[in-house]
Amino acid sequence: MEFAVEEINRNSTLLPGVKLGYRILDSCSHSHWALQAALSLISGDAHSCNLTASTSRGQPVSLLIGAASSTTTLILSRILGPLSVPLISYLASCPCLSDRLKFPNVFRTIPSDLYQARAMARLAIRFHWTWMGAVVVNNDYGHLAIQTFQKETEGKGVCLDFIETVRRETIVSDARRAALTIQASTARVILIFCWYTDVKKVFLELAKLNVTDRQFLASEAWSTSDDLLRDLAISKVARGVLGVAIRSSLIPGFENYLRSLHPNRRPDDEFLQEFWEKKFGCRPGATQSHASSQKASLPPCSGTESLEGVQNHFTDTSQLRVAYNVYLAVYAAAHALHSLLSCPDRDSSPGNNSSTCSSPKHIKPIELLQHLNKVNVTTPQGERFYFQGADIPAKYDLVNWQNTPEGSLKLVLIGRVDGFDLHLNQSAIQWNTGSNQVPVSVCSERCPPGTRLANRKGEPLCCFDCIPCAEGEISNKTGSLHCERCPSEFWSNVERTACIPRQLDFLSFDETLGITLTTVAVSGVAVTTAVFVVFIYYRQTPMVRATNSELSFLLLLSLKLCFLCSLVFIGRPSVWSCRFQQAAFGISFVLCVSCLLVKTLVVLAVFRSARPGAGALIKWFGPGQQRGSVCLFTSIQIIICATWLSLSPPVPKRNLGFQGSKVTLECAMASVVGFSLVLGYIGLLACTCLLLAFLARKLPDNFNEAKLITFSMLIFCAVWIAFVPAYVSSPGKYVVAVEIFAILASSFGLLLCIFAPKCFIILLRPEKNTKKHLMAR
Template identity: 75%
Template sequence: MLGSSVLLSLWPSSASMLLIGLMGRQLGLRFGLQVVQALTCSRWGSPGDQGLSHDGDIMIGGLFSLRYKPSVTAQDFTQLQYYQSCTGLQNLPLQYIYAMIFALEEINQSATLLPGVKLGYHIRDSCGTHPWATQAALTVVGGNSSSCNSASLTNYSAASSADKPVPLIIGGSSSVAAKALAKTLEPLSVPLMSYTASCPCLSDRAQYPNFFRTMPSDVYQARAMAQLAIRFKWTWIGAVVANNDYGFMAVKVFQEETAGKEVCLAFVETLQRERIVSDARRAALTIQASTARVILVFSWYTDVKELFLQLAKINVNDRQFLASEAWSTSTTLLENPITSKVASGVVGVAIRSSTIPGFRNYIKSLNPLKRPDDKFLREFWVKEFGCNPDAKPQTSSEASLPPCSGTESLERVQNHFTDTSQLRVTYNVYLAVYAAAHALHNLLSCPNRDNSSSSCFILKHIKPIELLQQMSKVNFTSPQGELLYFQGGDTPAKYDLVNWQKTPDGLQKLTLFGRVDGFDLHLNESAVQWSTGSNQVPVSVCSESCPPGTRKANRKGEPLCCFDCFPCAEGEISNKTGSPHCERCPPEFWSNPERTACIPRQLDFLSFNETLGITLTTAAVSGFVVTSAVFVVFLYYRHTPVVRANNSELSFLLLLSLKLCFLCSLVFIGRPSVWSCRFQQAAFGISFVLCVSCLQVKTIVVLAAFRSARPGAEALMKWFGPGQQRGSICVFTSIQVIICAIWLSLNPPVPQADFKVPGLTVTLKCAMASLVGFSLVLGYIGLLACTCLLLAFLARKLPDNFNEAKLITFSMLIFCAVWVAFVPAYVTSPGKYSVAVEIFAILASSYGLLFCIFAPKCFIILLRPEKNTKKHMMSR
């Protein structure tokens, strides 16, 4: 109520809306404009410390948490709240204040930026408390006039610097404070520009339309840390985060950024400020028990300090820490001996640093004698030098101090206030001032003049809503050459990548090794000193990457980063590390022993040089030689009864066909070719048909001879004489010739590698393109063999001293048994062994015919010549 009245007197255009908004939120009452005008004008009690101000045509407000010890205020609600001054001056926020003043003085001296316009400032200490910050913000926005005389404020140029309202505030030292201030100033449309608030929630323009910042959103640093994990192949990471939105947001963004990149969080521990000791102890024990060697810590530096203390107690000092900007540049941690023991080689994201030319000399030249109205500098002087800088003490504590000699200087002072080596938040404040100046420049520039630097400035009240509209359009290059613009209320994300490195004296120093621009990382990996003390990137994985030649298989119930490695199967390869599956080689290739590459398969066939080929060749040649020897014996003894008794012509033809059978087996040995594939099957089929035809005709002759001995059957042998016998053999053989001719002309066997058989060596053999043709050839041989066996079986008991039908029966039994067994053996034999099976069947059946039919005859001819007589042959 009291605070709203002063705002009414200062901002007539928006006061009624502000009052209704404030009173509606706090008291739930709604007043009309008439009621508002009837209110008595009074001040909302302002802090006792009036801050620091300097007059100008346009005033810029500043809120900084300069002191950290708030006063004790009675909350009895019996009188108007009044806040006493805080104590405990902080050096670093003091540097922020003078960075703002330095930037304003630079702009006032510029001939191109706001020419002819002098910027003033009104800076207050927010003391890090929200009520004080809100009170101070409303005070500087409304003007600090103790009188409600509106006439005194109508003449804006005549008002003092402390009485002039400000159209923009640079402040909000934390995200919580920024949210409170932005909501408070929203009804007045006063822009708030923060230099450290980083909560992603502040990017919501619907909730905070008047908020701007030169500090990137925390989303970007979480993404940068995720990219570092991906870059260094850390797939198994532990996380220790603050137990609030700051920490939970970091985990969420980290997991979203690493989704699909095979990066897993081994654990997530939280730190609560109210129970930091117990939480830090629990987190330290979790880190000790985990196999994760890289730990992401997203928390405030005071919490991290307790975490490191607990880690030191349990002697955990081999972890690589990944730091957020909240503690990556903390000198409190860097200079702590416990930290150097536990957390060496820290890699972290930090607020972007930059140099401000002339700022160091400006800081070093500050002196309260030159700035007698500067209460902040006076308080710092008393704290630093322990003397009274003024002959007239302003407080009782100053009265007890000796007067300063005048030789005191900041040239030799080393603390956070005078340290300008790495300006981070200070540079954000500097950029915020320039952003406000460029918005004012755009607001005051003449749109119809060609010279954009010319100003149409008229000394008047700058309405905050006009400045708010211009803030969103700001786009300029800073004196350091950095492009700055706002995307909503955010600036482009820019960070430094820092590394804690040990110095020879055992301390740690902060080293810059890269930067982050938006979503891009730019870093020098060789400049990093890791926790191991070397340049070797530490390894943090749940499972070692599967080497080439293996594939990874996820473990049931465990994260994707935990897996086992299994060797690829034969014929499959994986040629890269961490392959999720093995790839099958093309048919003409096979995997090498390491399963890392596909190599051409080696052609294999039954050759004359190998043991099996030599054995089969020897058997075939031996059969041919033995058959030739029998042929010679029969030829020599062709006039003897044994040879003549059983149709010598058919015997010679049978021996010739057996020699062809032995020889045709040699065609199956050696590298298959187009003609050899055709010839071997034709030779095999025709020679065996010729052989079986001779046996069949012999059997028919035996049956006919005995049938003709019966009365009335004398003419039977006339119808089956030598001419008919030769003709029958020709007919039987011609049928096989026709089958072979048709088969080989339509779909002959072709040399083909058998890629279906696994292995590095692949058999080159004659592939049966047409199984029908091959079946007909074998079937026709089988038909003749079965017919011959049946006839011989019927003639086996015919009365004769030397009945050849018995020999034919035995030979055909062997023949049929061999070829019946051949079929399953041929089908199941792999590679070249199927060819060997066919050769063996040819040789076995040929030897069976040779020995069963001709061995007894040769025995009589050579060893029992007394039986080789006509008398003996005719005897019963």
């Protein structure tokens, strides 16, 4: 402060013709003494706890610089506010002082704690520290800072495992409790808003517990403490501290000013006297007559002692922080006074001058207060300086505590904060582990791609489980809250990290199911061919002739077509295959059932014609009529299929309804009515055949084919009745497999039930293959 005042007084452009005076009083760190000192200053009284320096006594002051504490500044503002006496604090950082309605006379050259709490929150977010602990002093400084930190990190995934409070009155027990909490916590990064003396107690307790693996975030109250940096007892605990510090700056000429100080030239400066005695081990000559008995034991100084070569933290001006804030406060007051004393209307009438100009001997505090609000200047260091309400633009340094070869710690500048902008040289940071690797402090590791976050019941949001995404859903970034469903034509990959096109799926000849069905169908064709050959070879035997050989050959041909039509359903569906497979299926089965129906009618006609008066009945069921009936029944199905396939044929279509990595390519029925008519007509013929065969089952003769037809049609109807629900409920390509199975099962049922007994007699019981045996009752 003295340096700034002397520098201003030497400045010919700032306050020309006016010399600043000052009075420095010590509050002894007590609010009531600070209030007493303030009242004495504005009233012109010189009494105080300790008079350090003075260049003017007995004259009231118009502006106060101080106090260092936010609490003391609050008290002074409440008392001096009605008097409009401006207060410029260099260290009071409470956010509450920004309220201009409550504290209109307060200014400060240190930013509000809101900005450092926000800066620390941004550091936590930047380094992904989602699980932290906090130790705060039990006053407004600690509570407001931690509230701001929590508000700033709200919704950003940062949680506090604990918040420990400490009080200076009970610091020993509080420090022990805080250290035990830190030791027990899984949080690896600890936030501390305390005074450096409190932090030292906590670090000493942690050193006793050998807790050296925590990363600390420091507030400006202790981030630059030389007392902590030089203490070897806590160096292992405190190494790697990352902190927000009051911005530092150089003051040109200040180092030379400090080194030129000498107690002989400042006999009233008790601090300088005591420092001289401790540093040089001698009594300055100016104080020998007033020396105490303890000081009298020291030899008198020679007068050649000097601070020129002394390396001490008191003479180190490389990083001026609080001193620079005081320097700015003095300059702010000087510029406000300069504005107040300037007379822009000097050439106007005296009446106007009296209203716009003030006399240096009659300065009103309220006028000085008004001009302080308008201060907007450039400091000697080239920095633009102005007040935003009570505050100055927020600027901080980011510092890091790093090891030195001697074992102590040193302060390293690693970045800065300008308002809301964070500028950080991350590569220059030395963490608590001694490496450049950012420490991890999380309750739960971030969910990798392919999973989603699921909160644990009753636990903080930062503690969660990672649940794999369901099939068809993906998450392609770390820490996803939700899994996203893939579009209908896509499906999730195995890792659930990307949507990939769904593979076309259809019943092919290459897969096991397709090979099995193909083998069964070919086997059916082979067996049918074998029966056909047997019947051709034994066509003149009574057994073959008795079964209406012409219709039997036609029936075997239709069964072979039924087996072959099943193969059309296997393979990649196309426009023509979709049309042909349904037509082949419908016509083949109608031809087969028509043969059976005509055979049943012939059996009934033969036995009915034996009755008296019914001889003419057999004329209606001759060979020509039988062939004509089969053609008629089959032609109706051909007409139905032709109409259906010409108006609304089945077409290949991707079935997206079935969920899975594959999309089924199937023949979609554009017209359900057409398909229903095809099946319905087959069912009508089958039911008619079953009914007629059932009526003819008890007719005489050893060989009554109606019994075999009845049993075969029962199997046929049972297969196709079971087919309907299985067809509707089957997924994907299994719809086709169900239809093929129904075709093969019903075809084998007809083949075996009708032709197996005949082949058994023809091949294994030739003695029964006689007309006499067949005609026997």
